[in-house]
Structure formats: C-alpha cells, structure tokens
Amino acid sequence: MHNPFLIGERIYLRPLAEEDLDRCMRWINDPEILSTLGRRFPMSRTLEREWLTSHYKSEKDLGLAIVIKDGDVHIGNCGLHQIDYQNRNAEFGIMIGEKEHWGHGFAPEAAKLILRYGFDELNLHRISLEVYSHNKRAQKAYEKVGFIHEGTLREAYFRNGCYYDDLIMGILDTEWRQNGTTVLDR
Ligand SMILES: CC(C)(COP(=O)(O)OP(=O)(O)OC[C@H]1O[C@@H](n2cnc3c(N)ncnc32)[C@H](O)[C@@H]1OP(=O)(O)O)[C@@H](O)C(=O)NCCC(=O)NCCS
Incomplete structure (x- = not known):
C-alpha cells in the first residue's frame, strides 16, 4: 500500500497525487461517467490539475483515490x-x-470508510448526496450503506433529450450508529 489514509478489507483510500492526473482525466471524460456527474463539457488538463490540487488547500474538501490492495490498482x-x-x-x-x-x-x-471517517473522526451529523434517477446502479450502491432517499427534485436534470429527477439521499450519524450491519462493519 502506498500512502494509505483509510484502510478497508479489499481496498484502501489514499490522497490523490500528480501521477493520478491522466487516469482521472480519462475517467471524467468518459461520456457514460460524465452523464452521471452532470458535467457537460470535457475536462481539460489544466482544470483537472486545479481540481486535484485544490483538495488539500482547505479542510472543506477531502478527495481520495480508491485503490484495490491486491496489485495496488487505482x-x-x-x-x-x-x-x-x-x-x-x-x-x-x-x-x-x-x-x-x-x-x-x-x-x-x-463509502463505508468515508462514512466512518466523516462520523467518527470529523464528528459530522449528516452526509448527503445527489444522484440522477437514471443511475440505478449508484442508488443501489448507496442504499447498501444506509443512505435513505429523502426527496426528489423533479425533472431537474436534462440529458439525451429527456428530463430526469435529481434524488437527494442522506444518512445521519444516529442512523449510522443504529444500523446493526454497519456497526458490525465499523
Ligand atoms: C455507481 C457506482 C459508484 C457503483 O459502484 P459499484 O462498486 O459498481 O457498486 P456495487 O458493486 O454496489 O454495484 C452496484 C449494484 O447495482 C446493481 N445494478 C446495476 N445496474 C442496475 C440497474 N440498472 N438497476 C438496479 N440495480 C442495478 C448491481 O447489480 C449491484 O448490486 P448487487 O451487488 O446487489 O448485484 C459506479 O458504478 C460508478 O462509479 N459509476 C460511474 C460514476 C457514478 O455513477 N457515480 C455516482 C454519481 S451519483
């Protein structure tokens, strides 16, 4: 493991580094991935570098690389x-x-590693996210760790000639701690 920050069973999370830039650009410019994040324009190298370096300038954003332990694959x-x-x-x-x-x-x-860090280290009370209604894969992944569908911004996202809903999902620290499965994982 190189520079691990949060360590899980099969993966670990580490700070992003300059050498991750090309990989991150390839991912963010993939149209299928772009559509799930709501970006319209391609990401330039300059913008991607700014995004990468901006993360550690303040304590408002924490961006981490997800790396499979086996083979150290980002x-x-x-x-x-x-x-x-x-x-x-x-x-x-x-x-x-x-x-x-x-x-x-x-x-x-x-997500479990991040939630544990957010609740148990940063003492956060609520962690939320937005996911577009067409992204069923992401909704399923979020539900697995305890995110709850809290509300819907109806037809707030336009893509491929259609409007989609923007779903708000969230989890509270109390829910995180009450959730038996999650507590076992902690
Ligand atoms: C969304 C994403 C984070 C999910 O990560 P992942 O590691 O593949 O998540 P999981 O392994 O839990 O797999 C997703 C689950 O959704 C299910 N799934 C996939 N497509 C589905 C669909 N159309 N309808 C319902 N469920 C679906 C899978 O079967 C799997 O469930 P299972 O483990 O019970 O079989 C990942 O696919 C990704 O990064 N996508 C591109 C970017 C993105 O969408 N980011 C999120 C923006 S909000």
Missing part, C-alpha cells in the same frame, strides 16, 4: 465535499472509473 475516487463544520454536514461523491470493477462492491466498501 480504480476510482471518492470523498467528502463542502464540509460544513458549523452545521456538521457534507456531501459524498464517488466514481469508480475503471468500469471492469463495477458491480464488485468496491463503491459500498469505499
């Missing part, structure tokens, strides 16, 4: 964004960029 990124220490909330984001690794439970494992 497969995606995840993190907490817009961390608000007064209201004790933050937004969760994740992308498994290497599609061959979709469906193997890596996103739920990474």
Whole structure:
C-alpha cells in the first residue's frame, strides 16, 4: 500500500497525487461517467490539475483515490465535499472509473470508510448526496450503506433529450450508529 489514509478489507483510500492526473482525466471524460456527474463539457488538463490540487488547500474538501490492495490498482475516487463544520454536514461523491470493477462492491466498501471517517473522526451529523434517477446502479450502491432517499427534485436534470429527477439521499450519524450491519462493519 502506498500512502494509505483509510484502510478497508479489499481496498484502501489514499490522497490523490500528480501521477493520478491522466487516469482521472480519462475517467471524467468518459461520456457514460460524465452523464452521471452532470458535467457537460470535457475536462481539460489544466482544470483537472486545479481540481486535484485544490483538495488539500482547505479542510472543506477531502478527495481520495480508491485503490484495490491486491496489485495496488487505482480504480476510482471518492470523498467528502463542502464540509460544513458549523452545521456538521457534507456531501459524498464517488466514481469508480475503471468500469471492469463495477458491480464488485468496491463503491459500498469505499463509502463505508468515508462514512466512518466523516462520523467518527470529523464528528459530522449528516452526509448527503445527489444522484440522477437514471443511475440505478449508484442508488443501489448507496442504499447498501444506509443512505435513505429523502426527496426528489423533479425533472431537474436534462440529458439525451429527456428530463430526469435529481434524488437527494442522506444518512445521519444516529442512523449510522443504529444500523446493526454497519456497526458490525465499523
Ligand atoms: C455507481 C457506482 C459508484 C457503483 O459502484 P459499484 O462498486 O459498481 O457498486 P456495487 O458493486 O454496489 O454495484 C452496484 C449494484 O447495482 C446493481 N445494478 C446495476 N445496474 C442496475 C440497474 N440498472 N438497476 C438496479 N440495480 C442495478 C448491481 O447489480 C449491484 O448490486 P448487487 O451487488 O446487489 O448485484 C459506479 O458504478 C460508478 O462509479 N459509476 C460511474 C460514476 C457514478 O455513477 N457515480 C455516482 C454519481 S451519483
């Protein structure tokens, strides 16, 4: 493991580094991935570098690389964004960029590590996210770790000639601690 920050069973999360830049650009410019994140325009190298370096300038954004321990393979990124220490909330984001690794439970494992860090280390009260209604895969992954569908911004996202709903999902620290399965995993 290189520079591990949070360590799970099959994966670990580490800070993003300059050498991750090309990989991250390839992922973010993949149209299938782009459509799940709501971006319209391609990401340039300059913008991607700014995004990468901006993460550690303040304690408002924590972006981490998701790496499979076996073979040390960087497969995606995840993190907490817009961390608000007064209201004790933050937004969760994740992308498994290497599609061959979709469906193997890596996103739920990474999400659990981030939730534990957010609740048990940063003392957050609420972690939320937005997911478009067409992204069933992501909704399923989020439900597995205890995110609850809290509300719907109807037809807020336009893609491929159609409007889709923007779903708000969230989890509270109390729910995280009450959830038997999750507590066992902690
Ligand atoms: C969404 C994402 C994070 C999920 O990661 P993952 O590691 O593949 O998650 P999982 O391994 O839990 O697999 C997803 C689950 O959704 C299920 N699924 C896939 N397509 C589905 C569909 N159309 N309808 C319902 N369930 C579906 C899979 O079967 C799997 O469930 P299972 O383990 O019970 O079989 C990953 O696919 C990804 O990064 N996608 C691109 C970027 C993205 O969408 N980010 C999230 C933006 S909100």
